[in-house]
Amino acid sequence: MGDNPPVGIGAHEKDFSQVDKARLVAALSRILPPQSLLVDREDLKPYECDGLSAYRELPMVVALPDAEAQVVAILRTCHQLGVPVVARGAGTGLSGGAMPHKFGVVMSLAKFKRILKVDPLSRTAVVQPGVRNLSISEAAAPHGLYYAPDPSSQIACTIGGNVAENSGGVHCLKYGLTVHNVLRVRGVTIEGEIVEFGGQALDAPGYDLLALVTGSEGMLAVTTEVTVKLVPKPLLAVCLLAAFDEVNKAGNAVADVIAAGITPAGLEMMDQAATAAVEEYVKAGYPLDAKAILLCEADGTPDEVEEEVARMKSVLAQSGATEIRVSTSEAERLRFWSGRKAAFPAAGRISADYYCMDGTIPRKRIAELLEAIAGMEKKYGLRCINVFHAGDGNMHPLILFDANVPGELARTEAFGAEILEMSVALGGTITGEHGVGYEKINQMCVQFATPEIRTFHRIKAAFDPAGLLNPGKAIPTLNRCAEYGRLHVSGGRLPHPELPRF
Amino acid sequence: MACELADLQQQVREALADGRPLRLRGSGAKDFYGEAPAGDLLDTRGYAGVVAYEPTELVITARCGTRLVEIESLLAGSGQMLAFEPPHFGPEATVGGCVAAGLAGPRRAAAGSVRDFVLGVTLIDGHAEVMKFGGQVMKNVAGYDVSRLVCGALGTLGLIAEVSLKVLPRPFEEATLLFHIGEARALEQLNQWGGQPLPLSASAFHDGTLCVRLSGAAAAVCAARQRLGGEPIDAAQAQEFWSGIREQTDPFFDGAETLWRLSLPSVAAPLDLPGRQLVEWGGALRWLKSDAPVGQIRAAATEAGGHATRFRSQERAEGVFQPLPAALLAIHRRLKLALDPKGIFNPGRMYPGL
Numbered sequence: 001m002g003d004n005p006p007v008g009i010g011a012h013e014k015d016f017s018q019v020d021k022a023r024l025v026a027a028l029s030r031i032l033p034p035q036s037l038l039v040d041r042e043d044l045k046p047y048e049c050d051g052l053s054a055y056r057e058l059p060m061v062v063a064l065p066d067a068e069a070q071v072v073a074i075l076r077t078c079h080q081l082g083v084p085v086v087a088r089g090a091g092t093g094l095s096g097g098a099m100p101h102k103f104g105v106v107m108s109l110a111k112f113k114r115i116l117k118v119d120p121l122s123r124t125a126v127v128q129p130g131v132r133n134l135s136i137s138e139a140a141a142p143h144g145l146y147y148a149p150d151p152s153s154q155i156a157c158t159i160g161g162n163v164a165e166n167s168g169g170v171h172c173l174k175y176g177l178t179v180h181n182v183l184r185v186r187g188v189t190i191e192g193e194i195v196e197f198g199g200q201a202l203d204a205p206g207y208d209l210l211a212l213v214t215g216s217e218g219m220l221a222v223t224t225e226v227t228v229k230l231v232p233k234p235l236l237a238v239c240l241l242a243a244f245d246e247v248n249k250a251g252n253a254v255a256d257v258i259a260a261g262i263t264p265a266g267l268e269m270m271d272q273a274a275t276a277a278v279e280e281y282v283k284a285g286y287p288l289d290a291k292a293i294l295l296c297e298a299d300g301t302p303d304e305v306e307e308e309v310a311r312m313k314s315v316l317a318q319s320g321a322t323e324i325r326v327s328t329s330e331a332e333r334l335r336f337w338s339g340r341k342a343a344f345p346a347a348g349r350i351s352a353d354y355y356c357m358d359g360t361i362p363r364k365r366i367a368e369l370l371e372a373i374a375g376m377e378k379k380y381g382l383r384c385i386n387v388f389h390a391g392d393g394n395m396h397p398l399i400l401f402d403a404n405v406p407g408e409l410a411r412t413e414a415f416g417a418e419i420l421e422m423s424v425a426l427g428g429t430i431t432g433e434h435g436v437g438y439e440k441i442n443q444m445c446v447q448f449a450t451p452e453i454r455t456f457h458r459i460k461a462a463f464d465p466a467g468l469l470n471p472g473k474a475i476p477t478l479n480r481c482a483e484y485g486r487l488h489v490s491g492g493r494l495p496h497p498e499l500p501r502f
Numbered sequence: 503m504a505c506e507l508a509d510l511q512q513q514v515r516e517a518l519a520d521g522r523p524l525r526l527r528g529s530g531a532k533d534f535y536g537e538a539p540a541g542d543l544l545d546t547r548g549y550a551g552v553v554a555y556e557p558t559e560l561v562i563t564a565r566c567g568t569r570l571v572e573i574e575s576l577l578a579g580s581g582q583m584l585a586f587e588p589p590h591f592g593p594e595a596t597v598g599g600c601v602a603a604g605l606a607g608p609r610r611a612a613a614g615s616v617r618d619f620v621l622g623v624t625l626i627d628g629h630a631e632v633m634k635f636g637g638q639v640m641k642n643v644a645g646y647d648v649s650r651l652v653c654g655a656l657g658t659l660g661l662i663a664e665v666s667l668k669v670l671p672r673p674f675e676e677a678t679l680l681f682h683i684g685e686a687r688a689l690e691q692l693n694q695w696g697g698q699p700l701p702l703s704a705s706a707f708h709d710g711t712l713c714v715r716l717s718g719a720a721a722a723v724c725a726a727r728q729r730l731g732g733e734p735i736d737a738a739q740a741q742e743f744w745s746g747i748r749e750q751t752d753p754f755f756d757g758a759e760t761l762w763r764l765s766l767p768s769v770a771a772p773l774d775l776p777g778r779q780l781v782e783w784g785g786a787l788r789w790l791k792s793d794a795p796v797g798q799i800r801a802a803a804t805e806a807g808g809h810a811t812r813f814r815s816q817e818r819a820e821g822v823f824q825p826l827p828a829a830l831l832a833i834h835r836r837l838k839l840a841l842d843p844k845g846i847f848n849p850g851r852m853y854p855g856l
Binding site: 209 | 557655
């Protein structure tokens with residue numbers, strides 16, 4: 001609808017500057033005890049950002065409800081007063097999705113940390129949103145079960161946040177993302193209605209709203225309870241470490257493993273810069289002369305693993321691995337993984353700051369993207385180390401920079417934006433698992449055209465007509481895209497040509 | 503007759519201009535499913551063909567009118583499959599219809615449903631816009647998951663013109679075992695097995711016989727066979743049996759009674775309802791051939807923690823799907839308005855007013 005002016009839904013950011021703090025605090029005081037309502041600057045400070053600390057904002061207030069009835073009352077109040085609400089779990093998100101709104105309430109679900117039920121027979125657990133990802137698996141462990149999605153922040157991140165972001169992890173090629181492992185989400189709409197998406201069965205009547213709210217970044221409803229699936233813990237896991245003298249060969253080896261009919265439990269890739277950085281830090285024993293290494297894991301029963309490892313070894317050898325090591329003990333397997341898992345802290349160790357990207361590309365384009373990133377390192381004068389969830393094409397380049405050096409943050413952001421835009425150009429996406437949040441809101445305009453963005457706003461309005469849940473995140477306004485588009489003219493064609501330019 | 507995406511869009515545009523409802527339809531293999539179809543026929547079969555398939559990417563992209571058999575035989579050529587094992591319900595069934603209906607087959611409890619494998623769609627919505635959601639990659643959290651929203655929406659939110667599906671390698675080995683046990687024991691056994699690292703890929707219980715299919719690495723299938731015992735049946739017979747369950751050609755599905763589909767927690771106790779039952783998905787799916795009153799069946803399903811669908815009946819009657827709670831129904835209505843404000847797509851096929 002190119003002739004439509006950018007009026008109506010999703011055109012402009014809403015202005016909330018009229019929110020009256022005194023009135024809001026008075027209303028919320030009737031719902032929450034004083035210790036559960038933070039209003040002073042020093043108390044608000046810890047909530048000013050999530051795991052992406054480059055973007056900060058102080059909220060007006062922080063509410064810490066501990067009962068669903070309070071959540072309902074808070075949302076009703078905010079709805080009546082027209083106040084934005086940002087739901088927050090552990091604040092480990094990497095895209096600024098839980099960054100506060102200046103004129104809004106941060107609703108922390110941190111007090112909702114009870115595991116309500118673990119049922120080994122039905123292989124499900126019912127948990128509150130503030131329960132940590134790992135503690136679900138810990139509670140299920142006595143039954144030989146676990147919760148499969150394992151984002152790297154799993155010791156801290158909460159299931160409510162996982163639902164909001166549709167979090168993945170290193171095992172999602174075989175075991176799926178949050179959306180594949182959740183049966184039911186109970187939530188509250190901005191109008192204070194309690195709704196249940198999904199159910200105890202494998203499907204629910206009507207539209208698949210469970211899939212829609214999973215990954216919706218706190219824009220549609222606030223989660224108050226989640227039923228997750230638990231799966232049997234594999235009896236054994238064995239990890240292969242394969243070294244390659246060319247990045248290209250490692251990339252092709254990934255495709256060869258898949259083509260051989262193998263679904264590895266994990267398939268990770270690190271480039272030479274990344275192995276060097278982590279080796280210094282954790283001494284995982286990685287071959288430092290390799291241009292890239294692959295970690296390839298098999299899990300299951302001992303017989304099954306033996307069969308799969310033999311198959312993996314033969315494929316990796318044929319793909320030109322210069323060295324293949326097979327873990328012979330759990331300790332060795334964990335050592336192989338220790339380097340990959342330490343990639344982020346290692347980056348933090350060799351550089352004052354680092355910026356983690358999250359694009360996903362078709363596996364076959366991995367080598368191409370790495371080559372392009374090498375060129376961008378020169379262009380922006382910044383180093384980048386690369387780790388990939390290679391099995392599903394999800395890459396995490398870590399751009400190293402120093403925020404105290406004038407201009408470096410801006411160059412880093414430009415570098416990151418170019419990687420994301422290249423991911424889209426290679427047939428991929430700007431975010432595989434970290435979410436759009438505040439961080440990648442401009443790149444949404446690159447990935448999607450006006451009709452799609454308008455549809456997203458319409459969907460948002462179907463749940464939250466007043467646009468109060470997490471405004472300014474996940475879905476850019478059409479005007480923002482118009483402004484951003486002005487900077488990104490490609491091939492002489494302006495994106496979103498129907499919109500006015502500022 | 504072959505057509506282009508622009509032709510489909512034009513048909514939608516014209517219908518929109520005239521305020522004329524459209525009945526989106528592939529081969530019509532699932533005409534029996536849902537509420538009665540209404541509107542002018544828009545045949546999707548002209549927009550057919552596999553757009554992209556690269557076995558090493560584990561993704562296939564096809565136009566809506568592509569026949570499922572064509573996709574499945576192409577995948578089989580590279581040792582891959584649609585892991586949700588969709589029922590066809592007719593030789594000409596299309597991939598568009600498969601995704602719109604969102605029905606999965608015997609492997610569902612083990613592998614996932616149609617929506618679990620949908621990676622992206624090209625959608626024509628009720629504003630006659632052609633849009634792309636999701637993509638061809640496994641992990642993608644940019645924007646709301648519209649691709650999965652339209653999966654199983656029975657075409658009421660738009661025309662799925664193209665779809666990208668994740669595919670999986672075929673198992674190296676399969677075996678089917680028979681056990682002669684009662685229903686309560688079968689349900690208990692299935693749920694216990696489900697909590698153990700066993701390569702279970704399908705189950706079906708009916709009339710004192712439990713059939714279990716194992717799929718995976720040769721060593722895993724072999725070890726599981728030894729552990730579980732049971733009576734193995736030969737591969738050809740097994741294939742025929744599972745195909746009969748999937749396509750509902752098994753003798754269980756014969757007879758004039760209404761076929762109900764009850765989706766329940768896998769641990770739900772045996773249901774005391776008049777008629778015959780067949781249990782799939784490790785206990786999570788109960789097929790019921792019965793002429794018992796709707797109210798009785800719905801109440802039993804709700805009581806057990808699930809829902810009931812009048813899947814097939816000789817005479818069409820309203821109220822196919824379990825009624826929605828008011829708050830959810832309101833969201834459904836608003837979503838329908840968001841994507842199809844004039845109500846031109848498959849009106850009423852799922853619920854009145856949607």
